[in-house]
Amino acid sequence: MSCLTKAKPGAYLVCNGYKDADYVALALSARAMGLNAIIVLEMEEELDIVIEQSNKLGIEPVIGVRAKLLTKIPGHFGSTAGKHGKFGLLAEKIYEVAEKLKEIGKLHWLKLLHFHVGSMIPTTEIVYNAASEAAGIYCELVNKYGAEMATLDCGGGLGIDYDGTRSGSSDMSVAYGLEQYASSIVQAVRLKCEYNDVPHPVLCTESGRAMVSHHSMIILEALSAIPEPQDEDTPEQLLGKIQDLSSKQPRAAVSGAAGMYSHAADLKKHGIEMYKLAKKLSKRVAGDANTIYNYHMNLSVFSLVPDFWGIGQLFPMMPVSRLDEKPTLMGTLVDITCDSDGKIEKFIGGGETLPLHPLDPELGGYYVAALLSGAYQEALACKHNLFSGPTLVRVKSTGSDGAFEIVSVELGPTAEEVIGTMRYNVEEDISSVIEELAKKTEVWATVEPLMTKGLTTMPYLNEYKPPKTT
Ligand SMILES: Cc1ncc(COP(=O)(O)O)c(C=O)c1O
Incomplete structure (x- = not known):
């Protein structure tokens, strides 16, 4: 629906994911509204829904099929790929779809083949193998079944080298850059198509992580630094x-x-x-x-860096205060939730501590950034311990010399909003009850401003002066 509001006429709108009749009807309507909406079948059964809705609405679809490839990626992100993957159709099933379309005289609907082998593809060898396997199916659809194929959609998977090693040896690293990724796909598809005498397809990708990772960082505020016993x-x-x-x-x-x-x-x-x-x-x-210091941060690990907690993802981290001063302490980051998992003591490079500065309120606040967090930390923010998401500051680059301007500041959810999502009626269940009791005990004058501020500001600490580290 968001695409219906923004996309230019003729723009590709690849509709993947599991679909019901309403989804398919909306995708068909998008075609009628001038978008090049392509319905990508994730399951054979979806074809029946497309045929039914197309007949009902009188709109011809353009169809793609998601291939379940045998090429797999190792590690965490490959767990839903390969033969036993969650999504897509094995090659034989794709050919059955082509047969079925042929039987009903609708083979011209089929124009796109899609695959997605998983996020963070570690090496160009796997990129090449996946593209080559998919191109083989594409050529078969053209040569053996007579499909009028036009596009090969290579899905996502273009990785980010979070740990900077360019090794591809863990879920945190990939052994290539953008150019090598693109050239692996182009070469694999070109070779396969030329060998099979099939015209080159339009290639498209659905890179998510690589598009957004660099666009955000999470900035955490230090509250205190205490030597760890x-x-x-x-x-x-x-x-x-x-x-x-x-x-x-x-x-x-x-x-x-x-x-x-x-x-x-x-x-x-x-x-x-x-x-x-x-x-x-x-x-x-x-x-x-070296004494290790626990830096208590105005942070919920669960809400602000959920992938660190959930899948052990490491983000490059560094202080963003006092960069002209050598950090002299080794610290771990501890959050303010009541949960014992709420700490960061694993960093890129294998270290259990991060070089940090002693806190000194005279020098202002002290901040540490988790970098490359655009996929998709703030979007994943949960309400664990009722802390919720961050304040979003949008910043625009205004020159090549690092100059920038702040475009907007949107405060994160207030305590009132977070409590509201837990199905409390804040007015009835909280404010009025506190008011009644505070009036009875004659402390309402003190309690009222505190309660109002508590409910209308974010659940994180708002005005806190960190003590000097001794
Ligand atoms: C079908 C599909 N395409 C693209 C993506 C984006 O993947 P990535 O962020 O690794 O580029 C995903 C992610 O899960 C996906 O499922």
């Missing part, structure tokens, strides 16, 4: 515990699938225990060399 165990004691645990490896598997599974589960539990102890040891050793 050392673990009671000495490094020697921790080492002893690790050695002891290591000598108690779970016994070998009993035979059979259930036995193997239970053995694997024991190994996992044992491994996690070892990992926790080793982490404690590493922290203890680091703490012996």
Whole structure:
């Protein structure tokens, strides 16, 4: 619907995702309204809905099909790709769709083939293989089934090198840049099409992460910096515990699938225990060399960097205050929620601390930024602990020398708004009840401004002067 308000006449509007009759009817109407809306089938059954709605509305659709490719990406983002992926049709099923369209004399509807192998494709080899596999299906549709194909939509997946290693060896890194990504697709498709004597398709992509990541950063305000107490165990004691645990490896598997599974589960539990102890040891050793400071931040990890908490995504982080001064402390970031997971103690490069400055209120507030957060941290903000999303400051570059102007500032949701989404009637359930009680106890004059301010400002701390770090 948003596209119906903004797109220029003739603009591509690729309609993917699962669809019901209303969705299809709206997509067909978009065609009638002048957009080049293409309905991409994610399941065979959707074809019947398209035929039915097209007959009902008298609007001819343009159809695409999403291919479920065998090319897979490793790691977290590949878990819904490949043969067992959630979305799309395997090649044989795509050919069945073409057959069905041919039978009803509507093969000319089919114009686009789409694939999306997952986010953060780590290497150009996988980009190439996926494009080549899809181009093979595209050529088959043209040569064997006679489809009038025009477009190959290569989905998303163009990655961001969050950790800067250009290695592609983890979910945080990709081993290529934009040029190499584009050239891998173009070469794979060109080769396949020329080999099969099929005209080159129009290529399009649906890059999301790569389009938006660089467009936002989350700026966090420090509230205090407190030295972290050392673990009671000495490094020697921790080492002893690790050695002891290591000598108690779970016994070998009993035979059979259930036995193997239970053995694997024991190994996992044992491994996690070892990992926790080793982490404690590493922290203890680091703490012996350098006091670690817990920086309490005006932050909810769950609302402001949800992917850090949810999928272990690391974002490049750095102070954005006092950049002309060398940071002298090593700090972890702790949030103000009541949840023990609300802390950041893992950073790009494998470190458990970030170099930070001692706080000094005389020098103003102290801020730390999580960079490359445009996909999609503020959009994912949840209401965990009723903290909710950030204040959005839109900034526009005004020159190549780093100059900028602030275009707008939109405060994040107020406490009243967040509480309202929990199905409280703020007036009836909260304000009037507090008012009645405060009047009865004759403290309303004090309570009223506090209550009003509390409800009409964001749930984060609003005016807080951090103490000087000693
Ligand atoms: C069909 C489809 N296209 C494009 C994208 C965007 O992917 P990315 O952000 O990795 O470019 C997604 C993301 O899930 C998707 O499901």
